[in-house]
Amino acid sequence: MTAADASVEAVATTATLLIALDFDGTLSPLVDEPMSARMTPDARAVLEELAGLPATTVALVSGRTLADLRVIAEHDDSSPWWLMGSHGAEAWEPGSGAVEADDDADDRALRDRLTAEVRDAVAAFPGARVEPKQFGLGLHTRTADADAARAAREATDAVLAARAPSWRRRTGHDILEFSFRHEGKDSAVAHLRERVGATAVLFAGDDVTDEDALRSLGAGDLGVRVGGGETAATLRVDDIAAFVAVLERIARLRSAHAG
Structure with a gap:
């Protein structure tokens, strides 16, 4: 048995398992129109199976706003x-619903001003698009050519460096994001671990921001990187289909162990 196989078996048979997953690029293919993203049918099926097993919690951990994440995950109040x-920075708990985020009116006002200012600053660069976010803003450059994308990022960085230097800066697949909240996926996983009393965590992601969570995992946990790039993950898989196969194996092992 390889070390990766042993790690998969260990999380599959732990007493209380938390499966915390990034969405875009991990469960859903990356798309040009962000709100058209949907997880693959096989991914949804295995997550539904896992969520139905004893002492097993499924969570989606995303940079998307909570409202947008609910849309793309096709997540309803009974989920x-x-x-x-x-x-x-935002949470939805089964049985309780959305947990109100604690933010400041001045921060929200600055967010709105900077969103408008960045939108003006990148208007000359075809394919660059600014997304208002709950706690900041994001610059999408997936449909921009390399020169326009670089210029748009530089213009956005200049605005934020001058007007909100304390905001947290993140990069990802064709996105540059700024937020006045400083939570990361590592703190999200820590919160979930405590709330559900997990004895082991499986976290998977495909992008730079997922590495915060992957680095935070401890002995007995399993980190999975979907696709290329430097990673702290224990296990790397090529694509979404390969990751779904890992989840399906965990579901089989956990179901057999529970029985």
């Missing part, structure tokens, strides 16, 4: 899945 939006 057993936990959600952590805005890199953990």
